[in-house]
Amino acid sequence: MVHILGAGIAGLLLAEELDKRGVSWTVYEKAERVGLEASGKNAGIIRSYETDSVLAALTEESLAYYKASEPTFDLCGIAFCPWEIDYETTQHSPITLVNGKKGIFLANNGSVLSLEVLSRLVGQSYSYGSIKMQSEASVAVKDNRATLVAHASSVSEDDAVVVACGEGAIAITKALGRPLRLLPHLRTIYEYENTQGYSGPIQWDEEAGSYFKTYKDILIATAGEQLPVAPRRPGEVDNYEADPRSPAILAKLFPALTLDALKGFRSCRRLMPLDNRPYCGRDKDLPNLFWFTGLGGRGMSIGPALAYGLADAIEKNEVSPLLEALSPSRIST
Numbered sequence: 001m002v003h004i005l006g007a008g009i010a011g012l013l014l015a016e017e018l019d020k021r022g023v024s025w026t027v028y029e030k031a032e033r034v035g036l037e038a039s040g041k042n043a044g045i046i047r048s049y050e051t052d053s054v055l056a057a058l059t060e061e062s063l064a065y066y067k068a069s070e071p072t073f074d075l076c077g078i079a080f081c082p083w084e085i086d087y088e089t090t091q092h093s094p095i096t097l098v099n100g101k102k103g104i105f106l107a108n109n110g111s112v113l114s115l116e117v118l119s120r121l122v123g124q125s126y127s128y129g130s131i132k133m134q135s136e137a138s139v140a141v142k143d144n145r146a147t148l149v150a151h152a153s154s155v156s157e158d159d160a161v162v163v164a165c166g167e168g169a170i171a172i173t174k175a176l177g178r179p180l181r182l183l184p185h186l187r188t189i190y191e192y193e194n195t196q197g198y199s200g201p202i203q204w205d206e207e208a209g210s211y212f213k214t215y216k217d218i219l220i221a222t223a224g225e226q227l228p229v230a231p232r233r234p235g236e237v238d239n240y241e242a243d244p245r246s247p248a249i250l251a252k253l254f255p256a257l258t259l260d261a262l263k264g265f266r267s268c269r270r271l272m273p274l275d276n277r278p279y280c281g282r283d284k285d286l287p288n289l290f291w292f293t294g295l296g297g298r299g300m301s302i303g304p305a306l307a308y309g310l311a312d313a314i315e316k317n318e319v320s321p322l323l324e325a326l327s328p329s330r331i332s333t
Ligand SMILES: Cc1cc2nc3c(=O)[nH]c(=O)nc-3n(C[C@H](O)[C@H](O)[C@H](O)COP(=O)(O)OP(=O)(O)OC[C@H]3O[C@@H](n4cnc5c(N)ncnc54)[C@H](O)[C@@H]3O)c2cc1C
Pocket: 005, 006, 007, 008, 009, 010, 011, 028, 029, 030, 031, 034, 035, 036, 037, 038, 039, 040, 041, 042, 043, 044, 045, 046, 047, 135, 136, 137, 138, 164, 165, 166, 167, 168, 169, 186, 187, 188, 189, 267, 268, 269, 270, 271, 292, 293, 294, 295, 296, 297, 298, 299, 300, 301, 302
């Protein structure tokens, strides 16, 4: 049996993968429904342009998963204006973004409707496990093994425990004395009516830290705010007021994002590891404990490949070189 803490994209993809392999699992989710944290609120961009080769390979693998499994997946391009590019030497043909800046066109990216991905993962029929909602869980140590602490759960000697609970992982790192140094960042997504009927590729101005994409009949955008914040205490909610400067910045950057088309905003947290690489693998001391956290701004992009690799580690004790690079043991002090 594999006990998974958290029904975000990480926990649910792992459950799906274990189920395909005939491995018993249970997901424990503290909220009353899924999608209240980053996994249900993000921009849903599956971005294959990566300077980190490990993350690039994981995205490539994940694109194949979405193409095969996700009805809302759309293979799309990104008109991208990167920080560091030499337009004289790049193999990409220069293009012009809608804001007039010079950029490149990146094919083979993707877009999904994040909340619908979660709904599919929750709603599909499973043979080997179930999801327990309103079930907050934690991890304790007994006889050099991790045990799950959750209402009405029984854990046997052979069980594995997976920490896949986003920001909730910080409390567990503290309780177990693991210095994973995960830092929450608050980010905001703005929603606009698509009044001008924009239907082109995602527009991404990296210099400004801003992008927008079409999402059903609306446009979603971020102005690139990234606020490091303290982890929330139990029961504490974010009541962040969006930065009033951001819609004005977006309106200036992208002609389709006019102030009168703005419908609303939502903020959520990205859990950033110091080296920008997630933690996905076995704990350094407790052989039955696994970490699947610190997905930063890439949980949708690389989640499927990570879930596949972690299922191999749990089921067969096999660790691919990609997952080796994401081992929680890489941080030792
Ligand atoms: C504004 C914004 C835009 C983004 N855009 C993109 C994008 O375009 N592409 C991309 O790839 N990524 C994007 N991301 C990043 C992506 O959303 C995250 O990496 C991903 O959702 C993290 O998933 P998770 O499952 O680790 O965590 P979460 O989504 O936080 O899920 C964790 C779950 O665990 C539950 N939980 C917490 N503690 C406990 C506990 N003790 N017991 C039981 N349950 C618990 C929580 O309630 C939650 O449901 C974006 C993030 C933000 C904030």
